[in-house]
Amino acid sequence: MAVLDAKIPEGPLKDKWSNHKAKIGVVSPANKKKLDVIIVGTGLAGGSAAASLAELGYNVTTFCYQDSPRRAHSIAAQGGINAAKNYTNDNDSVYRLFYETIKGGDYRAREANVYRLAEVSGSIIDQCVAQGVPFARDYGGLLANRSFGGALVSRTFYARGQTGQQLLLGAYSAMNRQIAKGKIKSYTRHEVLDVVIVDGKARGVIARDLVTGKIERFGAHAVVLATGGYGNVFFLSTNAMGCNGSAAWQAYKRGAMFGNPCFVQIHPTCIPVHGDQQSKLTLMSESLRNDGRVWVPKKKEDAEALQKGTKTANDIPDEDRDFYLERRYPAFGNLVPRDVASRAAKERCDAGYGVNNTGKAVFLDFKYAIKEFGHKVIEERYGNLFQMYQKITDVDPYNYPMMIYPAIHYTMGGLWVDYNLMTTVPGLYAIGECNFSDHGANRLGASALMQGLADGYFILPYTIGDYLSKEIQTPKIDTTTKEFEEAEKHVTDRLKALYDIKGTKSPDHFHKALGIIMWDNIGMGRTKESLETAIKEIAALKKEFYKDLRVVGDFTAMNNELEKAARVADFFELAELMAHDALDRNESCGGHCRLESVTEEGEAKRDDENYKYVSVWEYKGDDVAPELHKEELVYENIKVQQRSYK
């Protein structure tokens, strides 16, 4: 197809990346220092890319909306990071990690990208150890591993329940070293609101200083978006409050196409919603499923008693407990992938077996593990998670099973990128969760950290060099040109329009209402009918938003309400695209479950004949339907089959 060229290198799978690296352009040290790169977002992908590019000699400018790069939401990842080291001698290999990732993604990811990810995974661990990341170790002093869902081997490296934090602090420390050297200029409390395109190439961004409210221009030879996912379109999710899709969405409107927007991960083990004052959901690490057993009562009357509060979990004897994951999936048991575990929890709760007052929770029980290994071992493994759970729920998980329920967690969809991680706009890259590339329709646990760092440390620094090797004659980007002026005006006008509505309802009011539409209609089970309802309801709410929004405070000053209003405005448009994408894909795969397409046993049923493609959407104008392009997925090294974890 003319529009989409994934630029997958020729040759056998295992040689593609080496061959590609041998062929692509390289910039000399003398020229690197003349080239500027902008990186938006400083999580694992953005932070690692910023440090690595600055070390190479490029002039890097980073942006984050937080007050420090260290606070990006990668920090909240708990359980671990995968790498095909085979330290445990359990027959892991690059191929096995590749295979399990493709299968886990329900055969909707690109073979070449995923293989490369598995290939560089080992180097990530080495890099982090060298930075002083305090990974868990055994008594012999070597690195420890644990198991995660969807894998038959133990390949997950971890730092207690704070792996994301430690990896991010590693990347952040590498950034700090370059900031001190003057090779990175870090703009904190800055939000990027547009990408500037000059002669068809990304040449800069427009950012708002969140402290002063000033709108500023920044130029560079290339722009990298590392802005994370858009899970907050659901309002309630495990994302941080500030996580948003705005920079990626504006890039889409400037010509970067969007891949698989409807692929959203719903994480099975989150703390259930407590009521309508809830602002966000808290994840309990997947690692807990190593030792916790998931169950609901076998008898409906027990479930009803639990819901009414007349019985407790401890009143229900073992023989009356339905360990439904172990029952349905004997091979993987409690460690089935996230989409499978989430759907199974929903199925039991919908059937009336939920265990809390809302009927929307299942038990995750550590009684058995504590009996087998002792209190101390369990505390060592999960102490901080147990503490977090107790603080939020006021229940001690050492004595009473945790109650959990699925929640929005991660977006597999994102900006479409080619093998070089470049979007359809030349010079505009997307890395980490921001792109669509490696996880197909479902991401395996401990693979987000792996992908973010693979992109930032070991892939982008090579591929961006190829692009920049053709830019060495381009002088510093002039930000006084008409393109920058137009983009700045566009941002100012857009914000002003929201500010001037002067209605009666806050941005949060609309955000919550949007979240309910999304969860009810584009959540864990989707139908043609629910999606059509969503499209209608989103449009109606959006209309009300532009009529009745109220943004208080000053325009040119710190104004959290204005920040939120702009993000919610973008979420409306993203929500519409997600609904259209979900409607187009009349099959179930991974996290995308169309209830019209399930097996007799209730498992997701793919339709490879009709949907073995990446849905790539092109913006055509505000009131015009987006155009769908298809990137056909070709599997040469893996036999595509119905996924089974039984």
Place this chain on the structure above:
Amino acid sequence: MADKILKEITLKVWRQKDAKSKGKFETYKIHNISQGSSFLEMLDILNEQLVSEGKEPVAFDHDCREGICGTCSLFVDGRAHGPDDDVTTCQLHMRRFDEGATITIEPWRCGGFPVIKDLIVNRGAYEQILQAGGYVSVNTGGIPDGNAIPIPKPAADEAMDAAACIGCGACAATCKNSSAMLFVAAKVSQLALLPQGKVEAARRAKAMVAKMDELGFGACTNTGACEMECPKSISIEHIARLNREFIKAKLKD
């Protein structure tokens, strides 16, 4: 079990238009707060109420709301992160407060962290201290295998205890001398415990302490208040290690 509802509580909140303006306390009453709500969810409700009255909401820092990003930074009833031990403000829940309570909310009070607006402070000083040396000087790539250097488990565990610091600033905000020693010690100690960090331990300790002094943070007089208020329970034993590292480095000069 449904949570109890607090019918009315009174909030005394520090309001300050910007860094240059003088601030003062404002009093607000809010109603029908579920005890299952978090403290920040209670502030969300206050802000919704203020917006509906056409008033500017209270600006406060927050992001992950699960106790790890280190963004939230409130003095609640005179204690950093509120009355509970070992939690951040976002992990504080309303079940900790009684019907009819009056709650005082202030920003960090520390010379090194000037107020930007209302309850938001500028913690850029902590960034600068880390930039002075809080890293291992290795580039990406060309690294030996992760298992090439065994690290005794106790050392790795202790390094992890120190590395748990979230950079929230509660230590310096609590210290009567506005000392940032616990923050600096956490990083120096983490890296001094690991073979990867030992190589430049002396330079690191000197550079980070010098930057801390330059930025106007006070000296440590071992009151231990920082350890009490640290949401990650980081021990002042790390300050002892920082002092040892610092003296060792100075003796070599």
